[in-house]
Amino acid sequence: MIHITLPDGTVNEYAAGITCAEVITDALGKKHGCLAAKVNGVECDMSRVLNENCSVEGILSDSEEGIHILRHSAAHLLAQAVMELYPGALPTIGPAIDRGFYYDFAMDPITEADLKTIQKKMHELARKNLTVERVELDQEGLREHFINNPYKIEIIDDKLEAGDGSTVYKQGDWYDLCLGPHVPNTSRLMFSRLTSVSSAYWRGDQDREQLVRIYGLVEPTKEALKATLHRMEEAKKRDHRKLGKDLQLFHIDEEVGQGLILWTPRGAIVRQELQDFISYHLRRQGYAQVFTPHIGKLDLYRTSGHFPYYQDSQYPPLVERDLMNKLADEGCTCGDLSNMMKSGEIEGYMLKPMNCPHHVKIYASQARSYRNLPLRLAEFGTVYRWEQSGEISGMTRVRGFTQDDAHLFVTEEQLAQEVLGCIELVQIIFDKLGMEDYRVRVGLRDPDSTKYVGDPARWDKAEEACRAAAESLGVAWSEEEGEAAFYGPKIDFVVKDVIGREWQLGTVQVDYNLPERFDLTYKGSDGELHRPVMIHRAPFGSMERFCGVLIEHFAGRFPTWLTPTQCHIITISEKHKAYAQQVADRLKDAGVRVEVDDGDDTVGKKIRTHRKLQPAYMVILGDGEMEQETVSLRARSGDQIADIPLEQFVADLRNEIDSKVSQPALVPPSEA
């Protein structure tokens, strides 16, 4: 007999050889709904046989672990379906991911249309209620099983080399290499949906085979699947690319160029408001505003290292016309030109890929003393990078963007305090915008690598400063070894978009390299020259990406202070035109952004039209309002409030704008 401890603390006695499934059924009844179990806290199959005293706990599909197992099992089912339909395909790997699962196959490309067929097959297999069995095999057995699949053999070899065993899972005639655990039978996988097909490289290595990757979703119940699909539909509606068009915030024109954002008047207002807000806090924190041009000499970027190291992700250099003509006459090829630029034989200009070299030159333009440090130079600096064409997307990945950039030149002693100051700004602004759902990555050096510049003792101090700064934010943060830049540790801020993709917004980076490369110095209190440390920081990354993320965060319904038009005035009839103009003028005088619609559409029609632009408020003006000098307000929710004295409205609205509240609040929500 063995003793088994259940989650509620009771200890039951069973005959050795009992399975998890039997224990859980005994404890919770037949309809326990568990997908898998935990024995002494370790995940395992329901079929696990128990021979010793232990604790047993069921895993339900509504837990993090449960949904992960469900997804992983669904990936297996997908592979089984694909293998039945395409016997020539070779399955490779198929893990669970945050939003579902995928499986990679070595096979001829398939189309989205084929997904329907595969999905049908999956449902058919799920309905068969095949038992999912765990089969333990020795090394030779494993190899033999997968002898025709070089990908699986490669995984087996790796596993064995690492000293890990592996197992096989079998359902019907299909078996796959896997550590499990899995659901007990395929009927659990009834509610899956294949979402897309794309490609991936074997082991993420672009020099290796290209595989067909199929993505899917799975949920424990029909309702949950429906809810997930509905959520995805809703998420699409707040996609900044769609809203950007609907709300007339920005435009991308292929004739202008891929990944180049044209900020239209409404979007420009949002950006300007944000920049003003950021600038206000920069002044408070002692930053000095600078402006620098969009280009700089090639030699500058040779010194900084940007040209030699990041050539592939920059726009090609600009060469002077006379020189270009001369070289062309001499029969110079593009290859020759490139080589001559690399070697420094010829000069040219580069669109700046970063603002730091320009700022460094501002620092170096004067003799600096420890008394003037820290020097904090800030600029909304526009930079250009040659992002790969397949990567460009809306406002979140572009080729020209404006960083909310600044460079701090500090002494070694000031470093920790200044890093903290950078973080403070991020906190203020994220708080104001109600962005709580972000995570922080602290990139540290890999202690085994030699690629890092600078003294290890200074690195230790800088890394500690970054950790402390991250800690001060009070949100989830993680240390990531080996993720530091070669020139210093960094702190990154990462947010998710509506589709669940992660984007890096801001970054704070310590840099020992550039001061060295440009031989920057300051005179210390000891009368000697010292090397400053630089901090690069762009808390929001770029205005483009940040605004893109903000559009989605607010679903286009910006707070009153940010929204392009704060108040739309709508007249009931022609008689009210003059009063509408009077109200508009009064609001404009108070610095409110107003739009007037005194056209001859019906009131309902005008409201419908203006709703699409999501102003904070609509003001409806008719006889009553005109006579009493009042306004009727309509909120985005459709809630209304009538007969507010004009002057009171102007004052309240002004106050709401100035206080930068997260959402319009002048109209109380109705009871109904």
Add this chain to the structure above:
RNA sequence: GCCAACGUAGCACAGCUGGUAGUGCGUCUGAUUUGUAAUCAGACGGUCGGGGGUUCGAGUCCCUCCGUUGGCUCCA
């Protein structure tokens, strides 16, 4: 850059197996003067992403380039 799908009026879309472009919204012009999510009528608007090819004939088939989307890869 790689794989797949897609690209038809300002926007959202229809156009079956090839027979020479349609709908709704928007815009404009009339009429209507309206009280909180679509008043009515008319008009304008497209060399069907660009180029090349097959064909008597191409929005539809083929090639190529550009762009978009979803991934992969990369990211100072």
